[in-house]
Amino acid sequence: xxDCPNVQMRERLPDLxxxxxxxxxxxxxxxxxAGCADCAAELAVLRSARHVMSAVRxxxxxxxxxxxALPRPVALHLSGTVPRRSRTIxxxxxxxxxxxxxxxxxxxxxxxSAT
Amino acid sequence: MASYSTPGVEAPxxxxxxxxxxxxxxAATMLVERHASSVARYVASMGGRDGxxxxxxxxxxxxxxxxxxxxxxxxxxxxLFTIARRLVMDRRRASRRQRDTAELQDGDLATEYxxxxxxxxxxxxxxxxxAIERLTPMQREVFTLRVNDGMSYKEIADVVGTTEGAARxxxxxxxxxxxxxxxx
Numbered sequence: 001x002x003d004c005p006n007v008q009m010r011e012r013l014p015d016l017x018x019x020x021x022x023x024x025x026x027x028x029x030x031x032x033x034a035g036c037a038d039c040a041a042e043l044a045v046l047r048s049a050r051h052v053m054s055a056v057r058x059x060x061x062x063x064x065x066x067x068x069a070l071p072r073p074v075a076l077h078l079s080g081t082v083p084r085r086s087r088t089i090x091x092x093x094x095x096x097x098x099x100x101x102x103x104x105x106x107x108x109x110x111x112x113s114a115t
Numbered sequence: 116m117a118s119y120s121t122p123g124v125e126a127p128x129x130x131x132x133x134x135x136x137x138x139x140x141x142a143a144t145m146l147v148e149r150h151a152s153s154v155a156r157y158v159a160s161m162g163g164r165d166g167x168x169x170x171x172x173x174x175x176x177x178x179x180x181x182x183x184x185x186x187x188x189x190x191x192x193x194x195l196f197t198i199a200r201r202l203v204m205d206r207r208r209a210s211r212r213q214r215d216t217a218e219l220q221d222g223d224l225a226t227e228y229x230x231x232x233x234x235x236x237x238x239x240x241x242x243x244x245x246a247i248e249r250l251t252p253m254q255r256e257v258f259t260l261r262v263n264d265g266m267s268y269k270e271i272a273d274v275v276g277t278t279e280g281a282a283r284x285x286x287x288x289x290x291x292x293x294x295x296x297x298x299x
Contacts, residue, residue, distance in 0.1 A: 001297075017265065018265030042290075042294075049247065049258070049293060050263050052240060053259055053263040054263055055240075056156060058152065058156050058159045059167045060168075061151050061155055061171060062168075063147050063151055066171065066172045067140075067147050069172055070143055070176060070179045073136050073139075073140070073143075
């Protein structure tokens, strides 16, 4: 089996198998194949090779299990927490409460002195 | 959730990734269903039949966990194959195999000729199988990615970690050897 000297056409043969050529390239290659026994033979070899390789046993996949194992997208992580604006309000409220408790004894002493 | 794809036309990977990042978990299901079979076939072609399902799952878990680093320079399929390849290689090292060659075992090939009476066809099938098995690991991998998966030399180079030029050389060396062995 000899190789066709037209490298460009030979390089396109696997793409023809996968229907990955645009219309003009496909037409040019098919026209070439009609007159080139070497490329026609090479295409037959590639087709046979693909048939053998695609016959490799693959495990039965449980896509639902795969999806269940995936990490959750960041947006869902954020939606599961308290929104930032609410967090800020809570912090301010907590600070006010702390300050009130801290100064409460002083306020009580002040009132007692006044009375 | 707003849909940006044309009805009846599958959304491209880039759009599904964006939708998943925005919180659409259905997009993850679509991506897995779209690519899982080809990843599994690639893993099996590298001799990763044992634990293949686990490798496929690990591939997607790692891919989705690192989607922020996926820049889209290559296709998602190329990226998945790259991750899967690394996982298969890690497993080989972990199992302390002496040889780098991953041999296809007889049980790896589902010969449909069990149901056909074509003895000639079966012999041709096995001759091609042996020709591919006798390639070097790199030649077999490049040949498989080009012929079985239809990848470009650029994509192949990204997956196996070489250059486009080297991928082209490996492919043609593999093809030449396959042709020679078919005529032995």
